[in-house]
C-alpha cells in the first residue's frame with residue numbers, strides 16, 4: 001500500500017511593523033521608483049523587539065495546526081528552515097517544538113537559505129512516505145532585519161521578516177507532494193553570505209567593525225543564477241511527476257524579485273498570471289516566502305482542491321529546488337480539536353516553563369563557582 005504525504009494545514013505570521021520604500025529612501029541613497037522598478041517591492045514587514053524567528057515560527061505553526069485540525073502532541077516531527085536561527089544551538093526547531101507543545105516530536109533545523117522550505121518539505125515528505133512517521137510540521141521563519149546592513153542600499157531594500165508553515169500528514173489517498181528535486185552548487189557560496197559569526201570567522205571586535213555579520217550579496221550575479229535555475233528546476237519537477245506543463249494550475253515561486261519571477265514565466269512560456277506573487281507586500285522573506293505566498297494564494301481563491309501545483313525556490317549556497325504536488329487540503333479529522341482551550345493551555349505552560357527557568361537560574365546562579 002502506497003503512503004502519500006498531504007499538505008493538510010497551512011499558516012503564516014508576519015510582524016505588524018510595515019517599512020515602506022519611502023522610509024528606506026530616508027535611510028540610504030535610493031528611491032521608491034528605483035526599488036519598485038528593479039525588484040517590484042513596495043513594503044516589507046520588520047520584526048518588533050519581542051519577535052524572534054521562533055516566536056513567529058510558532059505562531060505560523062499554530063495557525064497551520066488549527067487548519068489541519070491536528071493536536072500538537074500528535075506531531076512526529078518539527079523541521080524549521082531558517083537562516084536567522086535563534087542561536088548557533090540549540091536548534092530553533094527545538095524552541096518552536098516547546099512553544100507549540102509538540103511533546104512527542106523530534107525537532108531539527110535545516111540550513112539551505114531561501115531554498116530551505118523546499119528542502120524541508122521534501123525531507124518531511126520522504127519521512128512520511130517511507131512509513132517512518134505519520135505527521136510533520138515544516139516551518140520557514142526569518143528575522144532577516146537583524147542581519148541586514150541598513151546602510152547598504154544594495155541589500156536593505158530587498159528583505160523582510162515573517163514565517164509560514166505547512167502540516168503534512170500520511171494518507172493512503174493519492175495526492176500531496178508527488179515529486180521533488182534538490183540541487184546545490186557551493187562554488188557560488190560567496191555570492192550571498194553572512195561571512196562572520198560561524199566557526200570560520202568567529203565573532204570578534206574586528207569582524208563586527210568590518211560589518212561581516214551582515215548579509216553580503218553580489219546582486220547582479222545572484223540575479224543571473226536565479227533566472228537560469230527557476231524555469232529549469234520547475235520543468236524537472238514536472239517531468240519527474242510524469243506531468244506536462246499544461247497540467248500545472250499554479251506556480252508558487254520564491255518571492256525575491258518580480259523580474260526573476262517574470263523571467264521564470266518567460267522561460268516556461270507561461271503567462272505571469274499562473275505565478276503567485278506577493279513580493280510587493282513582504283519583500284524577500286527568504287525561506288518563509290513560499291509558505292506565506294501559499295497561504296495568501298489560498299485566501300485569494302487561487303488554490304483549489306485537486307490543483308497541480310509547483311513550488312520552486314533558489315538561494316544562497318547556492319541552492320535551488322522544486323516540488324510538484326496535488327493540493328488536497330485538510331483530511332477529514334477523526335475528532336475536532338478544541339484550539340480555544342489548547343491555545344490557553346499552551347500559553348500557560350510556556351509561561352510556567354519560563355518561570356521555572358528563571359527560578360532555576362536564581363538557584364544555579366548561586367551554585368556556579370566564581
Ligand code: COA
Pocket residue numbers: 029030031034035038039114153154157192217219220221222223226256257284314315316
Ligand atoms: N537604489 C538606487 N540605486 C541602486 C540601489 C538602490 N537601492 N542598489 C544598487 N543601485 C545602483 C548600483 O550601484 C548600480 O549603479 P552603477 O551602475 O552606477 O554601478 C545600479 O544601481 C545598477 O545596479 P545593479 O546591481 O546592476 O542593479 P540590478 O538591476 O541588478 O538590481 C538587485 C539590483 C539587487 C535588485 C538585483 O540584482 C537582484 O534582485 N538580484 C538578486 C538578489 C536576490 O534575489 N537575492 C536573494 C536571493 S534568495
